Amino acid sequence: MSLCLLDEENFHQCCQLLLQQSDELRDGWSWEPIQGTEEGYLRKTALRSVIIDASIKWDQEVSRSDSETHTSCDSGPDQQKQCALAAPSDADIIAGDIDENDEDDGVCAVSAGSSQVLQYEYHIVYSCSYSSPVLYFRACTLEGRSLSLEEVWSSVHPNFRLQLQHSPLNTITQQEHPLLGQPFFMLHPCRTEEFMRPVLQAAQDQHRTVNYILTWLSVVGPLVGLDIPLQYSVQLHHAAPSQTDTPDALLHSLSS
Amino acid sequence: MASDTSEAGTSAADLKLQFAPFSSALEAGFWHQLTQKKLNDYRLDESPKCIRGYYYNGDPVGLPTRLTLEFSAFDVDGPTPARCCPAIGTLYNTNTLDAFKTIDKKSLLEKEAKEIWDAIQSGAALKDQSILSRFILLTFADLKKYHFYYWFCFPALCFSEGIKIVQQPSVLEQVFSAKQIAALQEIYDGLCSKRETTAIPYFLLKYTDDTVQMAPLEDWDTFLTDTKKVTVGVYDPCTLSQHPGWPLRNLLVLLAYRWGSKVDTVEVLCFRDRTLQGSRSIQHSVVFQVKLPELSVNSACPKSVGWEKNPKGAMGPRMVNLSECMDPKRLAESSVDLNLKLMRWRLVPSLDLDKVVSTKCLLLGAGTLGCNVARTLMGWGVRHITFVDNAKISYSNPVRQPLYEFEDCLGGGKSKAMAAVDRLSKIFPGVNAEGHNMSIPMPGHPVNFSQATLSQAQRDVEQLEKLISEHDVVFLLMDTRESRWLPTVIAASKRKLVVNAALGFDTFVVMRHGLKKPSVSQTVSAAADSSPSCSSASSSSSTPASAETSVPGSSLFSNIPGHKLGCYFCNDVVAPGDSTRDRTLDQQCTVSRPGLAMIAGALAVEMMVSILQHTEGGYAVASSSDDRMNEPPTSLGLVPHQIRGFLSRFDNVLPASLAFDKCTACSPIVLDHYEREGFQFLSKVFNSSHSFLEDLTGLTLLHQETQAAEIWDMSDDESI
Numbered sequence: 001m002s003l004c005l006l007d008e009e010n011f012h013q014c015c016q017l018l019l020q021q022s023d024e025l026r027d028g029w030s031w032e033p034i035q036g037t038e039e040g041y042l043r044k045t046a047l048r049s050v051i052i053d054a055s056i057k058w059d060q061e062v063s064r065s066d067s068e069t070h071t072s073c074d075s076g077p078d079q080q081k082q083c084a085l086a087a088p089s090d091a092d093i094i095a096g097d098i099d100e101n102d103e104d105d106g107v108c109a110v111s112a113g114s115s116q117v118l119q120y121e122y123h124i125v126y127s128c129s130y131s132s133p134v135l136y137f138r139a140c141t142l143e144g145r146s147l148s149l150e151e152v153w154s155s156v157h158p159n160f161r162l163q164l165q166h167s168p169l170n171t172i173t174q175q176e177h178p179l180l181g182q183p184f185f186m187l188h189p190c191r192t193e194e195f196m197r198p199v200l201q202a203a204q205d206q207h208r209t210v211n212y213i214l215t216w217l218s219v220v221g222p223l224v225g226l227d228i229p230l231q232y233s234v235q236l237h238h239a240a241p242s243q244t245d246t247p248d249a250l251l252h253s254l255s256s
Numbered sequence: 257m258a259s260d261t262s263e264a265g266t267s268a269a270d271l272k273l274q275f276a277p278f279s280s281a282l283e284a285g286f287w288h289q290l291t292q293k294k295l296n297d298y299r300l301d302e303s304p305k306c307i308r309g310y311y312y313n314g315d316p317v318g319l320p321t322r323l324t325l326e327f328s329a330f331d332v333d334g335p336t337p338a339r340c341c342p343a344i345g346t347l348y349n350t351n352t353l354d355a356f357k358t359i360d361k362k363s364l365l366e367k368e369a370k371e372i373w374d375a376i377q378s379g380a381a382l383k384d385q386s387i388l389s390r391f392i393l394l395t396f397a398d399l400k401k402y403h404f405y406y407w408f409c410f411p412a413l414c415f416s417e418g419i420k421i422v423q424q425p426s427v428l429e430q431v432f433s434a435k436q437i438a439a440l441q442e443i444y445d446g447l448c449s450k451r452e453t454t455a456i457p458y459f460l461l462k463y464t465d466d467t468v469q470m471a472p473l474e475d476w477d478t479f480l481t482d483t484k485k486v487t488v489g490v491y492d493p494c495t496l497s498q499h500p501g502w503p504l505r506n507l508l509v510l511l512a513y514r515w516g517s518k519v520d521t522v523e524v525l526c527f528r529d530r531t532l533q534g535s536r537s538i539q540h541s542v543v544f545q546v547k548l549p550e551l552s553v554n555s556a557c558p559k560s561v562g563w564e565k566n567p568k569g570a571m572g573p574r575m576v577n578l579s580e581c582m583d584p585k586r587l588a589e590s591s592v593d594l595n596l597k598l599m600r601w602r603l604v605p606s607l608d609l610d611k612v613v614s615t616k617c618l619l620l621g622a623g624t625l626g627c628n629v630a631r632t633l634m635g636w637g638v639r640h641i642t643f644v645d646n647a648k649i650s651y652s653n654p655v656r657q658p659l660y661e662f663e664d665c666l667g668g669g670k671s672k673a674m675a676a677v678d679r680l681s682k683i684f685p686g687v688n689a690e691g692h693n694m695s696i697p698m699p700g701h702p703v704n705f706s707q708a709t710l711s712q713a714q715r716d717v718e719q720l721e722k723l724i725s726e727h728d729v730v731f732l733l734m735d736t737r738e739s740r741w742l743p744t745v746i747a748a749s750k751r752k753l754v755v756n757a758a759l760g761f762d763t764f765v766v767m768r769h770g771l772k773k774p775s776v777s778q779t780v781s782a783a784a785d786s787s788p789s790c791s792s793a794s795s796s797s798s799t800p801a802s803a804e805t806s807v808p809g810s811s812l813f814s815n816i817p818g819h820k821l822g823c824y825f826c827n828d829v830v831a832p833g834d835s836t837r838d839r840t841l842d843q844q845c846t847v848s849r850p851g852l853a854m855i856a857g858a859l860a861v862e863m864m865v866s867i868l869q870h871t872e873g874g875y876a877v878a879s880s881s882d883d884r885m886n887e888p889p890t891s892l893g894l895v896p897h898q899i900r901g902f903l904s905r906f907d908n909v910l911p912a913s914l915a916f917d918k919c920t921a922c923s924p925i926v927l928d929h930y931e932r933e934g935f936q937f938l939s940k941v942f943n944s945s946h947s948f949l950e951d952l953t954g955l956t957l958l959h960q961e962t963q964a965a966e967i968w969d970m971s972d973d974e975s976i
Contacts, residue, residue, distance in 0.1 A: 025534035026314075026339070049318055104561040105418060108274035108499045110320065117319060119283060142322070143576040144282035144404075174594055183581075231534025 004197045005131035014213040042124040049115045050155045132192040136184040272418040276494040279320040280408040285327025305347040308332045310340040311493040314530040321494045321501045339454045345391040356396035368411045369560030376510045388506040402582045407573035411562040412505040415549040423545035431543045439468040461487040492526035500526045512551045589686040606891045616640040621733035622672040627659040628857025640688045643673040646695040698738040700833030702943045732756040738832035744921040753874040757860040759848040762903040764856040770821030771874030818875035826916035831949035866892045878912035918953040
């Protein structure tokens with residue numbers, strides 16, 4: 001087995017280690033088992049406030065596709081139009097019996113701002129075919145509408161977007177979640193071995209232990225807004241000297 | 257008047273406490289689960305249901321104060337995410353939009369407020385403090401359109417005079433020393449673990465410079481011996497520095513009701529507990545003091561507020577359209593497209609799918625070939641498919657024609673064209689299919705029995721001309737040779753791409769017809785439509801065309817450009833006529849090995865796709881069998897003129913042939929007569945024997961010459 005691949009047993013051990021650290025750092029990762037199997041995945045949810053870059057795809061896609069499909073009201077002129085068509089007539093009728101003039105002076109004014117809040121859900125799943133972890137994710141608005149692939153692209157930082165789009169094999173695509181069977185977005189794993197190799201090689205040369213999942217996540221996570229606190233690595237290095245005798249199992253070791 | 261009140265409002269705001277309202281936050285899974293519940297459990301049951309949400313006090317600055325409902329919201333006894341506080345709500349799911357509109361929101365709110373008030377009075381709210389953060393969710397699920405209407409209400413009881421601020425809000429680290437903060441954090445964690453939970457919504461606090469003590473809210477009487485200074489803690493989901501979140505609101509009512517007579521001023525700690533980049537902090541919690549208003553023990557239920565404003569800031573419901581992610585038809589469409597896009601992903605990155613998907617295909621014949629062609633087109637994501645056939649489905653059809661079933665044969669049989677359309681829509685609702693139950697007039701099949709038959713034939717011709725004009729590719733998939741003549745002529749005249757498939761017993765031919773260059777009349781007529789020299793222009797166009805076809809000699813079978821390629825009739829030296837007699841193999845009909853139609857049908861579509869991928873489309877140079885070793889002209893490979901298959905040998909060859917200047921269908925003289933005389937010319941062809949077309953094109957003369965040559969050959973042989 002190539003030294004840059006991760007077998008399933010090591011995957012589980014790396015996950016356990018990450019979970020321990022996540023608990024200490026209150027980072028929110030949890031292990032979700034699939035009932036009736038040994039399989040499972042790491043899961044984390046996060047909220048992101050995204051400034052929608054109106055100059056790109058998003059708007060074009062929205063206006064090109066059926067304009068009725070998007071209703072989120074604070075992103076783009078098309079959608080405002082949509083709201084103006086759909087909601088207000090209902091709203092006017094329904095609001096009738098609520099006495100708005102009975103003003104509630106106990107409410108502070110909250111400005112919505114120009115950004116949109118998105119709810120993200122990240123899964124780390126093991127791929128047997130690539131012998132590597134794969135990052136699956138999905139996102140929805142506060143109304144519960146899932147984002148389309150185009151919208152997901154537009155929420156990626158422009159710098160990353162260019163980088164990703166110029167390498168077609170290392171990009172965001174829509175796939176069925178291998179364990180849940182629901183549509184998810186994923187970062188394709190074909191390049192994983194390629195970028196993991198130098199890291200693992202260097203670690204081996206310096207006799208350092210590396211949590212494969214953590215290192216990998218720190219590369220792919222930020223592309224889709226998943227930040228990995230530096231604290232993880234600081235902790236790991238503090239712990240490293242005392243763990244030199246740790247069996248290979250616990251930390252992904254290169255000599256295996 | 258209006259300005260008066262607004263001024264009074266701003267000056268009062270300095271003194272009165274204001275709360276940040278909850279914003280509702282729904283996960284996609286919530287709507288999926290509501291749909292399931294509505295379909296399987298609730299059905300028409302509109303009675304209120306218990307649901308569960310949660311809120312969190314660890315958000316970074318800038319995020320709205322949220323009450324979140326996940327797919328697990330319907331599992332009221334399920335776990336709450338770590339370090340979040342649960343909130344219990346009442347779901348009113350109406351059956352109609354009208355009920356959603358007309359339901360009495362005010363009384364819903366008052367009912368819920370009354371329950372909170374009763375719980376405060378009875379002391380139940382002290383035991384189960386989640387009662388203080390109850391909510392209402394009113395929904396209507398339009399499961400035809402996948403539109404979800406919803407309106408949240410977070411009921412809050414109000415003091416008529418508001419709540420006076422005694423000491424302005426400040427950040428905890430300005431009030432507490434580092435030591436006190438550390439002690440507070442420790443004792444909070446201690447209380448959490450003691451109560452086997454990870455979040456406590458409300459608590460009591462006592463502190464000195466060195467110590468911090470904490471107790472659950474219900475321990476008020478034992479814990480707070482000195483009521484001069486009372487500090488209450490509230491798990492606060494708000495991130496604003498000057499305002500507390502909603503959960504404090506009903507707590508203050510509870511405090512005022514139970515201890516208002518004893519306590520004058522309350523210190524409030526809005527407990528906020530976030531972890532950023534792995535480091536935890538509660539320093540940003542907010543502390544302030546308010547004067548606790550008085551509420552007499554006998555007072556009636558206070559006024560209540562709480563309906564959420566919509567994104568425009570008005571009192572009204574929200575609507576979310578989830579057809580894109582929930583409508584099975586939409587899902588089918590997007591996964592069909594996704595599946596095709598995967599081809600581009602790695603195998604054929606330069607594949608132009610839009611060109612294929614947007615191609616409008618006319619299928620003449622909805623039998624074995626038509627069914628298989630349609631299915632393969634669907635596989636390629638082609639949306640626009642039109643069938644023409646005049647036959648009904650018979651008992652022998654379904655086993656070979658995959659769009660039909662036994663049921664379709666009953667009662668005399670359904671029309672093939674119509675049944676095919678129905679089936680395509682069932683297979684893939686996103687298809688834009690159309691059926692025409694009509695006959696195609698044929699040479700040698702007279703139409704002049706009566707005025708009625710003649711005018712019917714004229715209507716059929718006009719309809720066929722219209723259909724061919726409206727489509728991009730015409731597939732000839734009929735079971736007779738002569739029925740292909742008329743569409744060949746019309747399509748050649750209109751410069752439409754024709755893909756032709758014909759079956760023998762164990763042989764087949766799949767071919768594209770040569771695509772003539774735009775005629776001079778076609779290019780010029782736009783500019784000089786009414787020019788009297790129009791006919792002379794078209795006749796002059798035929799001269800170079802015939803000159804060109806006579807030029808090639810050496811390059812007879814290689815590198816023939818698309819406009820010089822022959823049609824189905826070019827290789828024949830007889831005109832089409834009544835084909836009751838057997839002719840060559842590929843002219844026979846119906847009796848063929850069953851796999852043949854699938855092979856030929858699939859090849860016909862794949863040939864079309866390859867042609868579309870070529871930059872020159874129908875004008876692409878014909879690939880031949882010899883090109884199999886060369887660099888292919890398109891990302892998908894070769895673009896042959898013909899594929900001739902021999903099932904007995906499991907072999908295909910790729911011949912190419914030139915257009916024949918005496919062709920009975922695509923020769924300039926035939927097209928010229930059709931374009932000038934229209935139906936008058938066509939009816940002559942339908943009504944006459946095949947000698948009419950043979951005389952016209954010069955085939956008769958050719959026959960005579962050939963016979964003479966044969967005689968000459970014979971005599972030559974004899975002489976040896």
